[in-house]
Amino acid sequence: MHIAITGAAGMVGRKFAESVARDPVLGTRTVERLTLWDVVQPQPPAGFAGRVDCLSTDLADPAQAQALVAQRPDLIVHLAAVVSGEAELDFDKGYRVNLDGTRHLFEAIRQLSADGYHPRVVFASSIAVYGAPLPYPIPDDYHQTPLTSYGTQKAIDELLLADYSRRGFFDGIGIRLPTLCVRPGKPNKAASGFFSSIVREPLIGQEAVLPVPEDVRHWHASPRSAVGFLRHAATLDLARVGPRRNLTMPGVSVTVGEQIEALRRVAGEKAVRLIRREPDPAITEIVRGWAPGFAATRARELGFVAESSFDEVIRAHIEDELGGRLP
């Protein structure tokens, strides 16, 4: 089978492509071809035996969306997006990429659907479709009232995906990813950055800054789980899902204090001492509006699996990014 990945140069796209290279069997089919798209040139995953095409592209250009779809991939994993902070700073760019880009992609598929083309589309949505005030846990049937332009764009994309699927233009499924933790790489300026940083840096003996109180509760899953969600969404029987095609993925709901306790259990007091409290009221206010956690009942019933504790989330990072042991 042929898989096309948009946003393939991002962290999730890279990890998904690497996963396919390691294990190219998805359900009953074997992946023979990968098409990797992103605005920056993606890199081919190591060890993939099939054909790989890596292209620098802009889905916000309808002709480029058509060019991707003209290759008739069996599965399109649509990850391309302007991130939350950037979509908030640059209104036009956020709508152009996150809304128009997605719509161009869906439209390009619809144009070919009359010829019998009917791919699966796996769309990475986000828990940012929810906006405060939020209950805990948030039930599957809770309304979407995003408080960012990014969340608005993802919620709109979800609606389009469900309607295009209902009309028979493709077979779509939207998966709302939790905050991915522990994100590999360097500390960044994103408001959510500390959730990963307070684990990632101490594990390698470096200091991390905690800008919020320990009672802040949020919803996490590992990058490894995100790849698992994509693989499952690629093969799941969508007749079981029905017309409500957008699902909140499972995860682990923990307070920052519980994150720190998990770090203590996994890496000891030495690691915890590297977390420096530096309260930031602006970040605290932003993060207090985020989702504390979800029931995610439907997704679990449909076989999506995440970690069952934050200790597991930390261990997944140690295994996947630190060679399985602490330095």
Add this chain to the structure above:
Amino acid sequence: MHIAITGAAGMVGRKFAESVARDPVLGTRTVERLTLWDVVQPQPPAGFAGRVDCLSTDLADPAQAQALVAQRPDLIVHLAAVVSGEAELDFDKGYRVNLDGTRHLFEAIRQLSADGYHPRVVFASSIAVYGAPLPYPIPDDYHQTPLTSYGTQKAIDELLLADYSRRGFFDGIGIRLPTLCVRPGKPNKAASGFFSSIVREPLIGQEAVLPVPEDVRHWHASPRSAVGFLRHAATLDLARVGPRRNLTMPGVSVTVGEQIEALRRVAGEKAVRLIRREPDPAITEIVRGWAPGFAATRARELGFVAESSFDEVIRAHIEDELGGRLP
């Protein structure tokens, strides 16, 4: 103040303009100018003392949206839409008018917002943003999972309205209208047509066809209430509404059997005998997926008022369309 109405030739647009002509005081301001837009040329309301401009236009053309907004109306009542059945039959037209047309209007306002233009926008949404299976009553925080392209487009417009309002481009409020009953005029082919027909025709001594069983439950308000919702939305303090700008309007939840009992109370057995049962499995299946009724708690708390019984809905029709008495 200057009010612009899109979709002004439709039933709700005409009734709203007539209401403004009769009572031009909205809150603390007096309406001195009306701009009526529709794809078909709207008619000026009788008796309006101020200036009226009636224009045949297409909002799906960005330049025309800009032309409307360039007049800087204080209030834009956005009613223009391709109806549900047509949006389902003509995919491109539905998206072009109901999504792109709305977005062009919002964008045109945003382009002027840098100059300090900041109108109120009252958007007519629909309970079609909800799709089966649905609980009864549907709570205010229930998710939007439309099962029509029309409902999808309205749900997307709601998200855009909330985001543009949050970003400060205009002050928007979306009101989800119940099925309007009793619709004046002739019987039509819409799946919902019988809800009005089984009251409207018998009241004037004509036969009406009932295609569904009497246990079908649905959510109604009179056209008079719809006008009241628009007037209230035009003046409501939106600081009280907060960022969740889309509200399900109040209404009356009744079964078809309860509609018929109300007709019996208001117009007697003679009227009821004019309802002819002619079961239609296709219409029954469509209508069974529709919303049975809502809590509408927020809207009621914010002062939106509908009828409190279906008897009142019938009486409003007799007063507004039949001169206050049965023929």
